[in-house]
Amino acid sequence: MRGTRVLVLNTGSSSVKYQLLDMADGSRPAAGLVERIGERTSYLRHAPAGGPRREREEPVPDHQAALKAVADELARDGLGLDSPELAAIGHRVVHGGRRFTEPTVIDDAVLAEIERLVPVAPLHNPANLAGIRTAMALAPHLPQVAVFDTAFHTTMPEYAARYAIDTAVADAHRVRRYGFHGTSHAYVSRRTAELLGRDPSEVNVIVLHLGNGSSASAVRGGRCVDTSMGLTPLEGLVMGTRSGDIDPAVVFHLARVAGMSVDEIDVLLNKRSGLLGLCGDNDMREVLRRMAGEGPDAESARLAFDVYVHRLKKYIGAYCAVLGRVDAVAFTAGVGENAAPVRQAAVDGLEGLGLAVDAELNAARGGGPRLVSPPTARVAVAVVPTDEELEIAGQTYALVGDGTAGRK
Numbered sequence: 001m002r003g004t005r006v007l008v009l010n011t012g013s014s015s016v017k018y019q020l021l022d023m024a025d026g027s028r029p030a031a032g033l034v035e036r037i038g039e040r041t042s043y044l045r046h047a048p049a050g051g052p053r054r055e056r057e058e059p060v061p062d063h064q065a066a067l068k069a070v071a072d073e074l075a076r077d078g079l080g081l082d083s084p085e086l087a088a089i090g091h092r093v094v095h096g097g098r099r100f101t102e103p104t105v106i107d108d109a110v111l112a113e114i115e116r117l118v119p120v121a122p123l124h125n126p127a128n129l130a131g132i133r134t135a136m137a138l139a140p141h142l143p144q145v146a147v148f149d150t151a152f153h154t155t156m157p158e159y160a161a162r163y164a165i166d167t168a169v170a171d172a173h174r175v176r177r178y179g180f181h182g183t184s185h186a187y188v189s190r191r192t193a194e195l196l197g198r199d200p201s202e203v204n205v206i207v208l209h210l211g212n213g214s215s216a217s218a219v220r221g222g223r224c225v226d227t228s229m230g231l232t233p234l235e236g237l238v239m240g241t242r243s244g245d246i247d248p249a250v251v252f253h254l255a256r257v258a259g260m261s262v263d264e265i266d267v268l269l270n271k272r273s274g275l276l277g278l279c280g281d282n283d284m285r286e287v288l289r290r291m292a293g294e295g296p297d298a299e300s301a302r303l304a305f306d307v308y309v310h311r312l313k314k315y316i317g318a319y320c321a322v323l324g325r326v327d328a329v330a331f332t333a334g335v336g337e338n339a340a341p342v343r344q345a346a347v348d349g350l351e352g353l354g355l356a357v358d359a360e361l362n363a364a365r366g367g368g369p370r371l372v373s374p375p376t377a378r379v380a381v382a383v384v385p386t387d388e389e390l391e392i393a394g395q396t397y398a399l400v401g402d403g404t405a406g407r408k
């Protein structure tokens, strides 16, 4: 009998995060990460379920070495890639363009298409490809499945996906809005419907995925109708280090007046902007801590917070308009799940739209999905923890598993 476990790999430009999930019993036998790949010292952490976690620092030169280290750590716990319990490896792939609307078993043609999309996802797809190629070399016997960040957003109507630019140029260079964090938006919108005790096909949800990268989506009856990220994960909300929406003329201005190159402006907007650019800290915890103090440090943190929240509020308003009727607003990811002041400030003054949070419910901490709006509120406001790994594992297993998992 085929195995019931899926290894989920989330390979970023300088990190690999992984989780091993068992689809038969819902357990997670191991999880871990390798960070700062390619730097002088890298950081490795492996946490087997029930056992002590193992951490160490050592140089890990590239993604190949990182995945080899992951495979070795798993093997030490008897969970190696040759384990008969392992059914497949599921990969997060950030950019799937228009072609990949579903999770897909990876073969040479799929690899070639992911490669073809590198120009529209230069930060993400090369790392994803390195992860896939190494995993295929280490485990040639296993099916490998790509689960795309963009897939959930392929249902967006054409008028939400198009930029108002010359059609010939847009078509020639695949310039359109794709959207990202799709596995999270899909999972959270579904869980939000569950929390309301309703079928996803009946509810309209605004999902606010606020992590290091942040995006909002408008989901009507389980299908995405708009999202805030565009051609790349730079558009939309203010993020940890990314500007989000900006007048495109800022780019021309900096090139002409400041003499910056396109690559320099790319780094500026992706890595030196957002909360970091505004106040020197990209971590929302630090921003909140500084805001509690006084003086210039507190003031710049407060301004960063206000810019962040103002943008968020504008997207909530916009998606209320896009959806017409909203049943719930769901906050998720690191900031959305943990930062009560962000949730409070984001809906502050939106009573006219039926939105409010109950201060006590909002301040409470809790594990699972929960409502933070007053019981009488017209629109439910919820905290719904995301679980991209579970979503990727579930989609992978649905595609290649033998269907026995979950059956008694």
Ligand SMILES: Nc1ncnc2c1ncn2[C@@H]1O[C@H](COP(=O)(O)OP(=O)(O)O)[C@@H](O)[C@H]1O
Pocket: 210, 211, 212, 213, 240, 282, 283, 284, 285, 286, 288, 333, 334, 335, 338, 339
């Ligand atoms: N308790 C907390 N309060 C406020 N912000 C938090 C808290 N815990 C985590 N965060 C924020 O969550 C962000 C990371 O979110 P996460 O979803 O883990 O990111 P990633 O996009 O890397 O998956 C960081 O900016 C961090 O400041």
Ligand SMILES: CC(=O)OP(=O)(O)O
Pocket: 094, 149, 180, 181, 211, 212, 213, 214, 233
């Ligand atoms: C697409 C994207 O922005 O991903 P992340 O939030 O992981 O950076």
Ligand SMILES: [Mg+2]
Pocket: 211, 212, 333
């Ligand atoms: Mg994340």
